[in-house]
Amino acid sequence: MKTETSAGGVIVYAIGKQYYVLILKDMNNTWTFPKGLIEKDEKAQDAGLREIKEEVGMSNLKLVAPLTPIQYFYKRHGTIRKTVHYFIFRSMVRIRPRVQKEEGIKEAKWVSISDAIDMIGYRETNVTLLEESWKLLQLRTYKN
Numbered sequence: 001m002k003t004e005t006s007a008g009g010v011i012v013y014a015i016g017k018q019y020y021v022l023i024l025k026d027m028n029n030t031w032t033f034p035k036g037l038i039e040k041d042e043k044a045q046d047a048g049l050r051e052i053k054e055e056v057g058m059s060n061l062k063l064v065a066p067l068t069p070i071q072y073f074y075k076r077h078g079t080i081r082k083t084v085h086y087f088i089f090r091s092m093v094r095i096r097p098r099v100q101k102e103e104g105i106k107e108a109k110w111v112s113i114s115d116a117i118d119m120i121g122y123r124e125t126n127v128t129l130l131e132e133s134w135k136l137l138q139l140r141t142y143k144n
Contacts, residue, residue, distance in 0.1 A: 008035025
């Protein structure tokens with residue numbers, strides 16, 4: 001069985017105690033998070049930052065915490081076992097994202113975490129990521 005390893009990010013922005021998360025609509029018209037394959041000799045966190053910059057045009061992000069890696073299977077010329085290393089990154093500014101249309105990304109936008117939980121696709125993995133992110137954010141104190 002073929003395996004793939006990717007990395008991505010849950011990007012948050014805070015206004016007071018209200019957190020917003022950046023979600024994107026992928027080629028399947030599903031709301032999700034930026035992610036992509038880790039390149040040879042690249043660290044997972046660096047790959048996550050690179051993919052975020054490529055897919056939504058964001059940089060200057062601060063690492064908040066790594067999230068529990070997720071695993072799933074999908075089919076493309078056979079079954080592929082995929083592991084994705086996600087990280088929470090904090091943006092100090094709420095800029096308008098620039099989407100990478102050539103990768104099939106249709107749009108990206110900031111939404112509250114509660115709205116993201118209602119909207120997010122790939123629910124078996126992404127809701128868990130949002131819930132874990134929310135718990136970790138509640139354990140930390142930030143100033144805007």
